[in-house]
Amino acid sequence: PIPLIIDTDPGVDDAVALVLALRSPEVDVRAVVAAFGNVGLDRTLDNARRLVALAGRPDVPVAAGAARPVVHDRPVRAAEVHGDDGLGGLAHTLPDRVPLDPRPGIDVMTDVLRAATEPVTIASIGPLTDTALLLATHPELVDRIGRIVVMGGAIGAGNVTGAAEFNVYADPEAAHRVLAQAEVPVTLVPLDLTLRCAVGEERLARLAAGDAVCHRLDALIEPYRGWYRRTHGMDGVPLHDAVALLEAIVPGTLRPTSLSLQVACDLGPARGATVPDHGRTGAPVSPPVDVALDADVPALLDAVLTRLGAP
Ligand code: BDR
Ligand code: CA
Numbered sequence: 001p002i003p004l005i006i007d008t009d010p011g012v013d014d015a016v017a018l019v020l021a022l023r024s025p026e027v028d029v030r031a032v033v034a035a036f037g038n039v040g041l042d043r044t045l046d047n048a049r050r051l052v053a054l055a056g057r058p059d060v061p062v063a064a065g066a067a068r069p070v071v072h073d074r075p076v077r078a079a080e081v082h083g084d085d086g087l088g089g090l091a092h093t094l095p096d097r098v099p100l101d102p103r104p105g106i107d108v109m110t111d112v113l114r115a116a117t118e119p120v121t122i123a124s125i126g127p128l129t130d131t132a133l134l135l136a137t138h139p140e141l142v143d144r145i146g147r148i149v150v151m152g153g154a155i156g157a158g159n160v161t162g163a164a165e166f167n168v169y170a171d172p173e174a175a176h177r178v179l180a181q182a183e184v185p186v187t188l189v190p191l192d193l194t195l196r197c198a199v200g201e202e203r204l205a206r207l208a209a210g211d212a213v214c215h216r217l218d219a220l221i222e223p224y225r226g227w228y229r230r231t232h233g234m235d236g237v238p239l240h241d242a243v244a245l246l247e248a249i250v251p252g253t254l255r256p257t258s259l260s261l262q263v264a265c266d267l268g269p270a271r272g273a274t275v276p277d278h279g280r281t282g283a284p285v286s287p288p289v290d291v292a293l294d295a296d297v298p299a300l301l302d303a304v305l306t307r308l309g310a311p
Helices: 012-022 041-054 105-115 129-137 139-144 166-170 172-179 201-208 212-232 240-249 297-308
Strands: 002-008 027-034 062-064 120-124 145-151 186-189 254-263 274-276 288-295
Touching (some): 002 012, 012 027, 012 041, 012 240, 027 041, 027 105, 041 062, 105 120, 105 139, 120 129, 120 240, 139 145, 145 172, 172 254, 186 254, 201 212, 201 297, 240 288, 240 297, 288 297
Parallel strands (some): 027 062
Antiparallel strands (some): 254 274, 254 288
16 A cells, blocks of 8 residues: 555545545555644644544554744634534544644654655645645655645635635745655645535435444535535535545546646735746746646546445
């Protein structure tokens, strides 16, 4: 199995993504690092520990990542989407937390990389702060990372501002660090695709008909689904992070387009935008990354459900 580190901010779609990875035989989840994001670090860390318990995997280390962005301290939250507790008000209904790994999240990541005998995949499904800090502070370990799969960015409209997607907006300087380096291949899974991967009524019913863990996930999704229904008129529910995790679990699931992207890091209205650089004004500033703009969506959603254990 592919060794995997998950950098996350649970979050309802993070919850599905975490259980998806922990139930997929193709990957070996070596660490979960929870950072600020959808809600504050205290909550996301608590949620990550409960979700790893829910998946029945107390062997997986869960550690604390960043509490705030690298440079600009105006953290954004998404409690209106995910609930004040990050899990639709239902975090307290989940099993007791697995123990907290006392090491800083970055140290857990570096220990996993040092011990690995095969290239490690990093799935970054929250603000990119810890993944960026890892690249910045441990260049000697970069060649142990096989690929970084990021849920983030938007080529079209954003979901925080007209320009910016949440995970990039939450720490644009960190996203720049990850997207502007050429040493580790990056697959970016942007909003453009994840919004097309909404899980509809029929598949949600299949999830609910699964085992007790599937049933819990379905319950967590319900209030989050209500938010998308009220604000976007959507019937289905986009599980952004699960789409990115599936690509980490089964490489090649998504269809990539190679694009050079620049992250807008100024403090104006474009902050957090991921802007394609077509090289018309000279050579592109950033190396190309694989931007997953397309996929066989029904097949992808079925693959997520099957791995979760839904009938
Ligand atoms: C991303 O933002 C968060 O709210 C979700 O968990 C996902 O990672 C979608 O823009
Ligand atoms: Ca997330």
